[in-house]
Amino acid sequence: METWSVHQLFERSSGLLGSEVANRLRLYADRLIHTNVPVIFTLRHLSKIVGCEFSFLRETVGRHRESSNYKMFAVRKRSGQARYIHAVSQNLLSVQKFLNTEVLQHVSPHSASFAFHHSGGIRSCAARHCGAKWLFKFDLNDFFFSINEADVFDVFVNLGYRPLLSFELARICTTTRLPPGAYSHTRPRGNEQQNRPYWRKSLRLGVLPQGAPTSPMLSNLIARPLDVALHGLAVQYGFVYTRYADDLAFSISKMPTGISAGKFRQLVIAKIVAAGYSNNESKARVLGPGARKTVLGLLVDGQQPRISRQTYARVDGLLYAIHKFGLASTVTHFGFDSEYGLHNHVGGLVAYVLDVDPARGAEFRERYRAIATSWG
Numbered sequence: 001m002e003t004w005s006v007h008q009l010f011e012r013s014s015g016l017l018g019s020e021v022a023n024r025l026r027l028y029a030d031r032l033i034h035t036n037v038p039v040i041f042t043l044r045h046l047s048k049i050v051g052c053e054f055s056f057l058r059e060t061v062g063r064h065r066e067s068s069n070y071k072m073f074a075v076r077k078r079s080g081q082a083r084y085i086h087a088v089s090q091n092l093l094s095v096q097k098f099l100n101t102e103v104l105q106h107v108s109p110h111s112a113s114f115a116f117h118h119s120g121g122i123r124s125c126a127a128r129h130c131g132a133k134w135l136f137k138f139d140l141n142d143f144f145f146s147i148n149e150a151d152v153f154d155v156f157v158n159l160g161y162r163p164l165l166s167f168e169l170a171r172i173c174t175t176t177r178l179p180p181g182a183y184s185h186t187r188p189r190g191n192e193q194q195n196r197p198y199w200r201k202s203l204r205l206g207v208l209p210q211g212a213p214t215s216p217m218l219s220n221l222i223a224r225p226l227d228v229a230l231h232g233l234a235v236q237y238g239f240v241y242t243r244y245a246d247d248l249a250f251s252i253s254k255m256p257t258g259i260s261a262g263k264f265r266q267l268v269i270a271k272i273v274a275a276g277y278s279n280n281e282s283k284a285r286v287l288g289p290g291a292r293k294t295v296l297g298l299l300v301d302g303q304q305p306r307i308s309r310q311t312y313a314r315v316d317g318l319l320y321a322i323h324k325f326g327l328a329s330t331v332t333h334f335g336f337d338s339e340y341g342l343h344n345h346v347g348g349l350v351a352y353v354l355d356v357d358p359a360r361g362a363e364f365r366e367r368y369r370a371i372a373t374s375w376g
Contacts, residue, residue: 025041028041028160028162029041031160032159032160032161034160035159035160036106037102037106037107037159037160038102038103040161040165041165042165043057043058043165043168046095046165046169049098050094050095050098051094052091052094052095057095057168057172060092060171061167061168061171061172062171063171063176063206065092066175066176066177067177068089069088069089069091069092069175069177070086070087070088070089070092070175070177070209071086071089072085072086072177072178072179073085073086073087073340073341073344074179074337074338074341075336075337075342075345082179082337083210084178084179084210085210085211085340085341086175086209086210086211086212087211087340087375088209088211088212092172093213095172096173096212096213097213099169099172099173099214100213100214100217103156103159104214104217104218104221105117105118105217107159107217107221109217109220109221109223109224109227110220110223110224110227110228110231110243111231112227112230112231112241112242112243113220113223113242113243113244114243114244115216115220115243115244115245116216116217116219116220116245117217117220120244121355122244122296122298122352122355123305123356125242125244125249125295125296126295126296126298127300127304127305128240128242128251129240129242129249129251129293129295129300130300130301130302130303130304130305131300131301131302132252132253132293132300133252133253133254133288133289134251134252134253134254134255134261134286134287134288134289135249135250135251135286135291135293135295135300136239136249136250136251136261136264136265136268136285136286137247137248137249137283137284137285137287138247138248138249138268138269138279138280138283138284139246139248139279139280139283139284140246140248140272140277140278140279140280141246141277141278141279141280143219143245143246144207144208144209144215144219145178145207145208146207146276146277146278147207147208147218147219148174148205148206148207148208149171149173149174149205149206149207150170150205151222152169152170152173152208152218152222153166153167153169154222155170155218155221155222156169156170170206171206173208173212173215173218174205174206174207174208174209175206175207175209175212176204176205176207177209178207219245223243223275223277226243226271226272227243229271229274229275230243230248230250230268230271230272233267233268233271237252237256237259237264238252238256239251239252239264240252242295244296247295247296248268248272250264250268261286265286269284294308298356305356306356307353307356307357311349311352311353312360314349315346315349315364316364318330318334318342318345318346318349319346319364319368319371321333321334322342322371323367323370327339327342327343327372327373330342339373340375343371343373346368349364350364350365
């Protein structure tokens with residue numbers, strides 16, 4: 001990866017560009033350095049930094065490589081519905097990894113957000129609700145697909161990048177290659193025209209691909225206004241609030257006077273809708289005293305969150321079946337849609353156990369890494 005010295009660039013730029021242009025570039029670079037993100041002047045500059053062809057980035061920004069940049073795989077959920085995963089091409093993957101590692105991971109999400117960053121985690125999130133008598137659970141519909149390129153544009157502009165480059169970065173991090181019906185919740189948040197000169201209201205906006213390394217942290221940063229609103233509501237009534245991607249949880253030891261469980265539930269849903277998201281009614285739960293309580297699949301009835309025996313057995317059983325009978329046979333037996341989908345599903349389960357129980361998770365991880373795949 002090529003390193004560009006900003007100081008050396010400006011030492012020579014005054015004569016080549018003129019002092020006024022050089023000073024504007026210096027101010028731009030200083031703003032990015034102050035934000036603790038890398039200095040990127042243009043799309044061509046980005047191509048030099050990450051070591052890829054400029055023409056590849058231009059075609060990606062122009063939406064001319066959607067089918068070659070992304071392959072879609074369906075993963076069957078327990079509800080019977082399909083979740084669509086995007087496998088990113090190697091060229092685009094390297095660019096997205098750079099943006100995630102060097103840009104997005106340098107920005108802190110809201111303190112109530114526990115997913116996709118080094119200071120969060122499933123265990124830490126669930127631990128916030130241990131011992132609570134009341135637990136309210138909510139789920140956001142099509143979380144990644146409800147976040148579009150105009151939302152992503154706002155993230156990069158707010159970090160200090162120029163509007164044109166922010167538009168180009170937003171295109172690199174989103175896709176229009178999606179299954180039917182995935183555009184039902186993709187309106188831009190806030191004023192559509194304010195600081196967004198590159199979109200028309202009628203334009204079909206790309207959304208976050210589930211499987212791209214940039215999507216998780218982008219979703220965290222874009223959901224910050226939602227976190228602010230829900231955290232404020234929680235503080236107002238004495239609740240603990242957490243969000244892990246699309247899973248929202250509120251807990252409290254005793255319901256406060258003056259508000260019922262049903263009323264609090266309505267207030268939460270109103271905040272979700274006002275922030276531009278959609279509540280999944282089928283997954284909403286209100287669990288009172290005596291009910292079995294789980295957060296992100298972890299039991300929170302004791303002092304520490306713990307994995308259920310059923311979860312350990314499921315991961316162990318899938319890994320055993322894959323090694324004994326192969327991916328193809330296991331796909332057929334358990335009703336998955338593809339080998340890639342099964343492999344991705346098991347990888348997520350292994351990461352889940354690893355986050356909560358490192359010893360057992362490490363054992364599962366070794367067995368997972370030993371799986372032979374056709375895609376390398």
